[in-house]
Amino acid sequence: MTPSRFLVLSLTFLGCRGPDNDKDDSGTDPGAPPIITVSLSPSSGVTPNETLTCTASVEDPDEHAVSTSFTWSVDGAAVDATETTELESALAGAFAGGQEVSCTALAEDETGLQSSASATTVVVNQAPEATDVVLDPDPVTTNTVLRAAVTASDADGDPTAVTWSWSVDGAVVQEGEDDSLDGATAFDKGQEIIATATVTDGTDTATVASAPVQVQNSPPTAPEVAITPGAPGAGEALVCGVTADAIDDDSDPLSYTVAWSVDGSAWGSGEDASDPDGEPETTTLEGDTVPAGTTTYGQSWTCTVTASDGEADGAAGTATVTLPDCAYGESEDCPGASCADILTAAGGSGLADGVYILEAGAVSGAPYEAWCLMDTGYDGGGWTLIATYASDGTTTWTYDARRLQDTDTRTVGSISAIEQDFKSPAYHDVLATEVLFLHAPSTIWASYAFDASSPTTLGQEVLDAGGPSTRRAGTGLAMVAGTLTAAGNLNETALYFNANDPDGSYPANTWGPTWNASFNNAVAFDDAANSSIGTESWVPDREINETEGGSGPVRGVGWAYATGDSVGPAGSGNDYLQAFTR
Structure with missing residues (x-):
């Protein structure tokens, strides 16, 4: 914008003569008033901080002595001169663009005749200067919040305001007062960004652009890593796995590298490998497994997993397990889970x-x-x-004490x-x-x-079975392995819980593990307590294996009475059934 510049010069001549053919009261001709002209320097293009000099040129036709005086005004309001001599007056600039500055000089001769002249100029605005735009941070990556700062000044001291135009690959993506651009929504890896600042003092503007910056690659974050088992025993294989993937802001495909160390030294990595000797195997990720038989008591094993996007490696995720100093399960310092x-x-x-x-x-x-x-x-x-x-x-495993089983x-x-x-x-x-x-x-x-997806206890299985109830043959838990066969009075090898005795006047219902056998009557689960662990509802405070059988085979030690494998006599301690879980 080019400001208007102009000079207004007005000359006013004031003379004073008496009446009656310009004579004074004494009848004497007073003569002519002084002739005065005024000029301003500079006369145009005045800036707010510039000093104006007002110069008067005076001539008296009658050659009378003449004195001069000066007055200044800015937009019509009187102001004091900075310095004044006989024919010059100066006013130091403290102006604003667009203001009108006037100087008036008054000449008066010794007879009292006066004349004056004025000169006026308009102060022009100086546009602000903008010299440099800096973008931060450097380098910039995909999810960076990029900020811009401009170096600007205004010679007039006017307050300035800045607006920004952000372009990505040549296309404007954001305009306004915001000096930041969020990469999460505005740019991606490889794109070029320019920030242009427009600085204004309210009248004029200046524009400057940043150097272009290119969005750099974002390395992936560290993955979350775990070693299984978390509490290994000596000789147990170790597997390093990623439990939460690394994140790549650029959505680049990632690959993982696994490295192992034992007691702080690299293992399985060629010349730098420490004892114990060996090389990792692969379960899921290449080299993620320390083979069984490699680890020993007291060692500390660390796996380090690093993600790469093909351009850069990210931070490493690590996991460490420390083996006990003693054999697993041999002391309270090294207890086993099972x-x-x-x-x-x-x-x-x-x-x-x-x-x-x-x-x-x-x-x-x-x-x-x-x-x-x-x-x-x-x-x-x-x-x-x-x-x-x-x-x-x-007497322990009675019907009255059946809660011991659940x-x-x-x-x-x-x-x-x-x-x-x-x-x-x-x-x-x-x-x-x-x-x-x-x-x-x-x-x-x-x-x-049991249900392999839901580990449980034998007691919970007994409780969940409910009853005692009539059980249908062929619906129990099938035998997985073993030497038991359906022989003698044993109808099948399946396991049942809490079975009713379906016949007779003396119901031998049971609680807990039992097997399907037939005795007095050819029905399933006949005298169920005979093939139980000794629990009998007919006499609820006794164990059938402590009283039944006399000197012959003992009842209530699982399937053994039905298959003819119990020896007795009852209460002798010769027969027992043991339950193990895994």
Whole structure:
């Protein structure tokens, strides 16, 4: 914009003569008034901070002595001169663009005759200056909030305002007073951004643009990582997995690299690999598995997973597990979660049957001793003994005390006498998906599977079965493995719970595990208590295996009476049925 510039020069001549043919009262001719002209410098293009000089030129026709005086005004309002001499007056600039500045000079001769002249100019506005636009941060990535700052000044001291125009790849995407641009919505990797600032003082403007910046690649974030198992035993395989993927703001496809270290030193990476020797295997991600048999007591293993988008690696996600300083399950410092976990930690074989230490549970409240069936001949081993139902002369597993089999968490007996009535804290503390029953002295056994997707306890299975109810043959839990066969009075090898005795005047209903056998009458579950763990509703305060059978085969030790494998006599301790879970 080009401001208007103009000079208004007005000359006013004032003279004073008396009446009667220009004579004064004495009749004398007073003569002519002084002649005065005025000029301003500069006469045009005056800036707000410039000093104006007003110069008077005076001539008296009568050659009288003449004196001069000056007055200044800005937009009609009188102001004081900065400096004045006989024929010059100066006014220092403190103006605003568009203001009108006037200087008037008055000349008076010694006779009192006067004349004056004025000069006027208009102050012009100076446009602001804008010299540089800086964008921050640098570099910029996809989700950066980019901010702009402009270097600007105004020679007139006028207040300035800035508006911004943001362009991405040459197209304007945002205009206004906002000095920031959010990459989450406005730009992507590889695009070019320019910010243009327009600075105004209210009258004139100045425009300056930033240097173009290109949106750089965003490295991926760190993935979330976990090692399984979280509490490994010596020799157990370790698998490093990504539990939450890395995030790439550019939506680039990602790949993962897995590296292992043991006790702070790289493992499985060539020349830098430390003992133990070996190389990782692959389960899901390349190199994500430390093979079984590699780890040992007291080691600390760390897996590091790094995501790459093909241009850059992101931050690493790490996970660490520390192996106990002792064998899993050998002491309270190294308790196992179950006998199966202890066997797995040892590589799945090679452990003896016997007492091991399991970790605290809701019932135990502290690490405790448990008896483990580690013999792999029993469907792979790793079975935790939870109960013994013995014909030992002790009344424990009665119908009146049937809550011991489901909600009553009391323990029974001693870990040192597992051939007698016994109930371990593991009965309620160790969740399982399988149960195994083993009869002694015959060593006949059978295993069964619960719902594999929902680990539970034998007690919960008993409680959920409800009853006692009439059970239909062929609807029980099918035997998975074992040496039990449907022989003698045993109709099938399936496992049932809480069965009614369907016939006779003396209902031998039962609670807990039972098997389908027929005795006096050829019906399923006839005298159900005979093939139970000893619980009988007909005489609810006794165990049938303590009283029935006399000196002959004992009843109520599972399937053994039906198959002819119990030996008796009742109460002798020769017969017992043990329950294990895994």
